[in-house]
Every structure is written in C-alpha cells, then in structure tokens.
Amino acid sequence: MNEPPRVRLQVDRIRCDGAGLCAELLPELISLDDWGYPILAPDAVPAALRPLARQAVDTCPVLALRLAAAPSTADVR
Numbered sequence: 470m471n472e473p474p475r476v477r478l479q480v481d482r483i484r485c486d487g488a489g490l491c492a493e494l495l496p497e498l499i500s501l502d503d504w505g506y507p508i509l510a511p512d513a514v515p516a517a518l519r520p521l522a523r524q525a526v527d528t529c530p531v532l533a534l535r536l537a538a539a540p541s542t543a544d545v546r
Contacts, residue, residue, distance in 0.1 A: 485533035
C-alpha cells in the first residue's frame, strides 16, 4: 500500500509578520512565541491534520508558511 509522501511545515522567518492565523488554525502543530511568531512542531504533519495544515498555509497573509517534504523514516538514521 502506498502512503502519501510525508510533509512538514516550514516558515520563512524573515517574511513572517506574526499575525498568528496559522496557530489559530493548527494549534496541534503550531504555537506562538512571546512576540506572536510561530514555533513549529519538528515532526511530519499527520495525515489527519494535512487539510488543516494546507488551510494554514493558504491563509497566511504574507505567504510565510509552506509544506515541504519531510525525510522518510528510512532516511533518518
């Protein structure tokens, strides 16, 4: 059975303006620091949360959030 490719969230810290919409949409994977900038979970986005992750990426007003390929478990040794 083929699994979908693993993805994780990444943020462009220079572009991010700390609006915090991403953390409102996806608190399971994104928290905010004291200044309102996102702190992302380092793990791959679980399949059940991918639609919310995509929504958080699409909702970012400055396009600072993206989904990127995560290393597979076979790549991590």
